[in-house]
Amino acid sequence: MKFTWFRCAHAARFLVLPFSLLFAEGCTGVASTGSARGEPTNTDSDPGGPQVMPGGPQVMPGGPQVMPGVDPTAPALLPGPKPLRRLTNFELKNTMWELLAVDAPVPETLPRDVLSESGFSEGSVISRLEAEAIMDWTGTLAQQGVARIMASAPCVTAPADRALQDECVSGFISNFGMRAFRRPVIAAESTEFFSYYRDVLRTQQSYGFEQSIGVLAHLMLQSPRFLYHAGSPIAAMGPTSGAVRLDAYELASRMSYFLSGSMPDAPLFEAALNGRLASTEGIQQEARRLLNDPQSKVQIEEIMLQWLGIEDLRKKIKDARYSFTPELGQAMVDETRRLVDSVLDGEGTLASLLLSRTAYVDNGALAALYGHPGFTGNNLTPLQLKETERSGILTRAAFLTSQSLGSELNPIKRGLAVVGKFLCLNVPQPPAGFVPPDHVDPGLSTREFLKRHDANACASACHAMFTPAGFAFENYDGVGAYRTVDGAETIDASASVYFPDGTTRPVVNALELSQLLAADAATGDCFADHWFRRALRRRDIPNDEGHRQEVKQAFRGATGNIRELMVALVTSTAFTHRSLESAK
């Protein structure tokens, strides 16, 4: 076992800097209402272009909608920006299913999502390679999904009359665009797409009516309006400073992608159209409806895995002594997903995620790892894990395996994960010029080695905040199997955990640590902080603090119910509004 100071540097990368420490002076932001006042915009670009025909979605762009503009009940604290993000690969796949009824995996040529500054995944920036992959992929999908595409055209077959044909194509642009862009198509856009259609007809004489519409759909699926979580084009013509409430469609889309990982469904579009998202109650109602849909569970699983730092364990590198296989790694991740599902099916609270002993295991090696060799269960048969060995998520194989190195000290990473992901503690940087200790005898137990290392005052200052919490996991080896000895020593899993309130609390093992975390409000607050960043898909800014406190309050009030946290997030002004500071 060995250790060096650079892990302090690693620490910083895995930790979340607590907002209150970073921006203590920045929390008194005053709304700049003066500059935010602008006339409501109503320009030539207003919806009013081609009429929506029957057969498309039951929304009419000409109907009432919440127009963007300065909210008369402007928040005391300005909301932050809503940075432009492209749909993640996960969102693209889900959206294609919703839009085209085509179940198509994102092609391998499209680079995998990347870890973003929010601490969660985002789609990689589109450059040549991505543009090419998207062009190929959407072309294939436009062919596969042709039935769904044509259903957006108001005419079943091509009308013989040219004018009627044109009208049908205009209707298609409105209907398909409404769903693909998640908002009504404005007149200027409709004109552009229509001229492209005319161009296709003119230059590709061999194309029939249906083919031309297919090419148009292919084009629209490559439009930035489809590929990005964009704002309203009408709002872009409004005020340029201060803050605005998102227009109803932008809000619906933001809600849907956060709560379900996909585009709005028909009832949500309808709620946007009918103005029901103008009130907090309306948003709550729609949010709860979406959260009860099975699709939402998959989305929550995804967010949980990212929050917990659970990797694609098929590719995890482990020492040979662990007999770790890609199949076992996959089974671990699957088991975590099922744990999240079972929590959502039950109490739905963060506490139950930390305390549940119910596992769904369909892999023999994983069952054996949990001390139930011979268990031949499946995803439907719950396995009650041993009370003396396992609790919730912190003691499950996926978390323990992800939060450990291939061959080295586990307490550091696991301790960092606990304080970073559950307690949001700030760990200071190692001092400049700190000289790393030499390698220490590999025959020592982990605890003994770290004890010697921490005799160094500098190292101690850095590690005191997180390594002790990691000792609570000493009963679990590098792949999460339960153990009672480490080297020649009997395991001592007692630990002390530093809390944000400055107290240090002793625990005898990870089971007690889980109990402690489940009972303490600091855990819920930290969880809310992480999910706040996920909901807004950006890093913190000073003005967030007030909004975050409200969300935390709501989460506490809902006794740690995860779905209710998500409801609180989507009703927060930080979510329903955005600043215009970064506007042109």
Add this chain to the structure above:
Amino acid sequence: MSKWIIRRRDLLRGMGAGAALLPLLNVRAARGQAVPPKRVIMCVFPNGYPSGQYTATGNNGAVDLSTATFAASLAPLSPWKDQLAVVAPVKCINADDAEDYHRAYSMMFSGAAPVSKPLGPSSVWAPTGPTIDQVIANNIDLREKLPRRTLPLALPLGEPEGVDGTLEARRAFWAGQGQPITPEIDPYKLVKDLFVGTAMDDVALTQARAGRRSMLDFLGRDLERFSAQLGTEDQFTVASHLQGIRDLELQLQQIGTGGILGEPPTIPTGLNIQALNDTPALWEAQRQILLAAFRAGVTRVATMQFGPAWGDKLNLPWLPATGGRVWHEIGHGPTDNPQGQDDHQTVVTWYSQQFAKLLEGLASIPEPGPNSVTMLDNCVVVWASNMLSGDHDPSLPWILAGKCGGYFKTGQYLASAANKPVNHLFVDLAHAMDVPLDFLGNPDIRGPMPGLKA
């Protein structure tokens, strides 16, 4: 419905049996240019050299490499001494206050300030300006239209997890702020894309190409309109997308005017871009593709990433001596791993061998001119890492290979460059490639690196 969507690659490849590949042809030579084109390849590998191994003895000023001895990690380069300019470690001043020098990975080829300097989660830095390869490529693009502005390559090395999972840790080359260049990794795809036949008499194909050009043209204009509604930061994101569309247009345009002609290299079948064990074979395939692409006049600028910034969850199974240990920890050397120095030497020696192979390939291609000129003589290959040693030593080792048409004074260790800003080297690269440039990234640091020009 008939097949109305034609995959882009079908357009490139040509349709039907008539699309035979043409024999080897150096397009530029065939176009009657007496002077062979200059080319640049920029390579980066992470985690630096084993402590103390990036040296050549000598006093302040230039050291004659012919009398110097390389340490083990550089030994594979010994046969190429007369083609090398080993630059004493330079500084990436915009990464100097980074908590560790892995962050230089995304910063070291632009010299520009970082967008921000977070030290929290996923806190790799991103530059506010373009990297030198892009600046050179854009300038060449003003003068002559090549099918590719640049050819960005990378070893796949699986799908990086952890801190290497961030964009900035996987992208060393940037078109500008918020515009990382995604490298290409799949050799099979590259061969299909870069080496195509012609079928100019195929009416349907010509028409399909026209359709695709029209689509790309529309998308480009659509992105411009879309971008006009965005704030500055968001416009950077869309600028990258727009450049991607323009690059695709450019390539299609070249096809339309005669195709990219060249002999594709033979790539062994069955390579798995996700298999770490296939790394040497994948790199060899990419090396062959790069050489063939240069030969065919596809581009004059190439980049090659030999791994992500940290390598914190990768091992190197094709080098059994490293015992499956994680690359990052190997890089930290003996401070993290008792046999760290040996492991690190094993890894970097392998790198240096690959560098030598690249030079060997370039030197095997004759070019028109007196005295047995080869492509290497008209090239410059940059061989750099994001830190001097894997223990976060905050300076950058740069080796330049090739005289680039007589610009560089090779065969020397340039000791006087020590601790000077890397930005000077950008100016040299630009001038060597006949691109006028006074500075890049920082207007306070101007001019070339003294002593590098012949």
